[in-house]
Amino acid sequence: MMNQITINEYLGLYLxxxxxxxxxxxxxxxxxxxxxxxxxxxxxxxxxxxxxYLGPFQGKAAVQTIPMGEGVCGTSAIKQEIIIVDDVHAYPxxxxxxxxxxxxxxxxxxxxxxxxxxxxxxxxVIKRFDKxxxxxxRKSVDFLFDFx
Ligand code: SME
Numbered sequence: 290m291m292n293q294i295t296i297n298e299y300l301g302l303y304l305x306x307x308x309x310x311x312x313x314x315x316x317x318x319x320x321x322x323x324x325x326x327x328x329x330x331x332x333x334x335x336x337x338x339x340x341x342y343l344g345p346f347q348g349k350a351a352v353q354t355i356p357m358g359e360g361v362c363g364t365s366a367i368k369q370e371i372i373i374v375d376d377v378h379a380y381p382x383x384x385x386x387x388x389x390x391x392x393x394x395x396x397x398x399x400x401x402x403x404x405x406x407x408x409x410x411x412x413x414v415i416k417r418f419d420k421x422x423x424x425x426x427r428k429s430v431d432f433l434f435d436f437x
Contacts, residue, residue: 296324296425297432304436313436315345321429322347325422327414329389333398334362335406341366344406351386360384362407365395369404371423375416392417396430400437 303316314333322331332346334355341355341362358367361383365372374393377383383393390411398405408430412418 296320296429299324300429300432304433306436308436310437311345313433317429317433318345318347321408321410321426325410325426327412327417328410329413330387330409330411332409333406334366334409336366336404341406346409348411349387349389352384355384361393361395362409365397365407366404369397369399371396371427373418373420373423375418377411387411389413391415394418394423394426396423396427398430398433398437400434405437 299320300317303320304313318331318333322328330346330348330351332348332351333344334341335344340357343351343353355363357363359382361372361374361380372395374380374383377390377393390413392412392415394410396408398407408426410426
């Protein structure tokens with residue numbers, strides 16, 4: 290099952306400040322998808338100062354841009370807070386990308402008070418993300434800061 294030390298140790302093997310940001314984000318998405326059970330989509334939407342655009346991800350092809358304030362990602366980005374959605378079908382304004390997705394968590398990535406983007410994770414399992422899982426994922430995002 291999920292083990293914080295193992296995930297961050299694994300991340301430590303692949304992330305490196307000498308690599309480009311896109312390279313570190315790509316391996317981060319791959320490692321979360323591999324290590325955390327019951328996920329069907331893991332990836333980044335990055336902020337260009339105006340809107341969110343699709344970054345490195347693991348999963349099905351997804352919407353290319355998300356306006357700030359829209360969907361779960363745009364809402365998390367504008368509020369700058371983690372959003373856990375137990376059932377995406379009950380979330381007004383949810384942007385569907387993969388029919389398999391039933392639950393979602395979005396974690397904003399804010400470095401030095403600057404919004405970099407969000408980490409978006411989908412699961413086919415309703416109520417997949419509890420506070421403990423959110424905390425584990427947030428710690429992995431904290432770990433990522435050093436490599437951005
Ligand atoms: N569900 C997201 C859109 C991105 S896909 O899940 C990959 C949202 O509502 O913002």
